[in-house]
Amino acid sequence: MRLRVRKAAHFLERTGLALAGAACGTFVGAHVGTSFAALTTIGFLLGMIALGAIGFYLGIDIPPLPFQGADEDSNASGKIDAAEFLSAFGTFLATLAAFASVSAVVLRLNLHSVWSWLILIGWLAGVTMQITAGTIARLRRAHAH
Template sequence: MRLRVRKAAHFLERTGLALAGAACGTFVGAHVGTSFAALTTVGFLLAMIAIGAVGFYLGIDIPPLTFHDPDEEPRSRGKIDAAEFLSAFGTFLATLAAFVSVSAVVLRLNLHAVSSWLILIGWLVGVTMQICAGAIARLRRGRIR
């Protein structure tokens, strides 16, 4: 019973993260869509929402890499955990892009086209980093779920 409750709580947590990613994708898509007429489509907005949901679902809850086995000498001193780094930096980039987008929409700022492209690129790079981090961590554990 305890295991089922724990799994359900973890699933709800991950679903909440996915919803947060979808919300961030909505704001980035709305801002970029208002800046570029070619990107003012339902398909573009749905793609941004889906990418955000997948990225935040897979990339935020990364189990840390163990530095060494309890019975062995520490071997990985100074090594960087790629999944943890990609997750952290990707989350930062994606949420920064979402924050700037929300600020621009709420404050009705008319940002330069270059700023809107930077927001879109920052969002896409950040979410891609999250997805890669999630894939690395799940492959490392030997299963994808």
């Protein structure tokens, strides 16, 4: 029973993260869509929402590799966990882009198109890093079992 409750709680947590990602994607899509007429399609907006949901579902809360000090394994002491780094940096980029989008929409800022392109590129890079991090972590876990 306890395992089922734990799994259900984890599923709810991941679903909440996916919804947060979808909301971020909605704001980025809305802002970028208002900046570039060619991107005012439902398909573009749904794509941004889907990328956000997938990225935040897969790429947040990546279990890090076990910590090993320099005494324990000299080969592992200098390694960077790619999944953990991509997750952290990707989440930062995606949420920074979403924050900029929300700010522009709410404050009715008329940003130069360069800023809108940077927001779009930051968003896409961030969610791509999250998806990559989630994939790496899941492949790592599958090979460990």
